[in-house]
Amino acid sequence: MTMGKKTMLKEALVQLLIWIGLARATRMLLWRDRLAILLYHDPDPATLDRHLTYLSKFCDLVPLEDFNQPGTGRPRAAITLDDGHAGNAELLPVFIKHKVRPTIFLCSRIVGRPRMHWWMHPGAQRAGLERLKQQSNDARVAELEEAGFHQDGDDRATGLAIRQIEEMRPFVDFQSHTRFHPILTHCDDTECAEEIASSKHEVEALVNRHCEHFAFPNGNYGPREIELVKAAGYKTARTCDIGWNDQRTDPFRLRAMIIGDEASTAMFAVQLTGIPRLLKYWFRSGRWDGRFPQF
Numbered sequence: 001m002t003m004g005k006k007t008m009l010k011e012a013l014v015q016l017l018i019w020i021g022l023a024r025a026t027r028m029l030l031w032r033d034r035l036a037i038l039l040y041h042d043p044d045p046a047t048l049d050r051h052l053t054y055l056s057k058f059c060d061l062v063p064l065e066d067f068n069q070p071g072t073g074r075p076r077a078a079i080t081l082d083d084g085h086a087g088n089a090e091l092l093p094v095f096i097k098h099k100v101r102p103t104i105f106l107c108s109r110i111v112g113r114p115r116m117h118w119w120m121h122p123g124a125q126r127a128g129l130e131r132l133k134q135q136s137n138d139a140r141v142a143e144l145e146e147a148g149f150h151q152d153g154d155d156r157a158t159g160l161a162i163r164q165i166e167e168m169r170p171f172v173d174f175q176s177h178t179r180f181h182p183i184l185t186h187c188d189d190t191e192c193a194e195e196i197a198s199s200k201h202e203v204e205a206l207v208n209r210h211c212e213h214f215a216f217p218n219g220n221y222g223p224r225e226i227e228l229v230k231a232a233g234y235k236t237a238r239t240c241d242i243g244w245n246d247q248r249t250d251p252f253r254l255r256a257m258i259i260g261d262e263a264s265t266a267m268f269a270v271q272l273t274g275i276p277r278l279l280k281y282w283f284r285s286g287r288w289d290g291r292f293p294q295f
């Protein structure tokens with residue numbers, strides 16, 4: 001082994017020990033008996049299996065609807081997955097194996113039909129996703145139409161099929177993530193109200209069960225969005241703000257831990273501290289409170 005490689009290895013080992021220390025410290029000091037709401041999108045079954053195996057060693061896996069239960073003296077985690085990606089169907093054996101009841105937030109007018117999540121369309125990717133997200137909703141939809149994407153038109157399916165939702169229904173809690181996944185803060189009042197309220201009824205029709213939980217697309221929300229979520233009759237809303245939850249947390253601003261779908265177990269442990277996201281948000285907005293940087 002060359003000297004350079006030895007130094008690099010030593011450096012990596014030091015980093016690892018620091019992160020193990022930080023992971024332990026956040027668990028003891030911050031997570032304690034509070035609830036971490038893990039946010040995934042489209043992980044593969046093997047990765048999720050490794051993550052849940054790691055979590056089960058020190059943490060109770062609970063359903064999201066237990067968000068306001070008193071602490072048990074142990075760290076708790078709820079598993080949530082956003083958008084209703086078709087790949088989520090393959091996770092069912094992992095959910096059953098770990099006895100976890102996850103929440104999948106569906107886009108009610110994308111799943112169950114041959115439709116695409118707008119950011120997965122090649123036209124959207126060519127146009128630049130971050131730039132599209134900055135536009136008013138009308139402008140974004142119009143530009144996507146030009147690029148060949150029609151949000152209310154059939155194309156290729158990127159979401160769960162009706163048959164898959166039906167198969168998962170006994171083991172999975174399906175809730176709402178709007179109809180088409182717009183940036184709500186860039187919608188006009190009517191559009192925003194419709195995306196929030198109609199998706200609730202559409203998810204209920206889809207799964208034949210009450211829809212009571214909402215997740216803000218892309219983590220964008222403000223006072224108007226919170227009022228509309230309450231008015232529509234939801235009990236909670238999950239944000240992309242970083243942190244843990246307890247009985248004092250505002251149920252309409254539930255905090256999350258954003259997990260990379262492909263995170264190695266070591267990286268997963270690091271992401272559970274919340275520190276990488278906190279730094280990323282601080283870098284973008286100058287705020288240390290974990291609030292997702294709004295446009």
Ligand SMILES: [Zn+2]
Pocket residue numbers: 082083177181217218
């Ligand atoms: Zn989403």
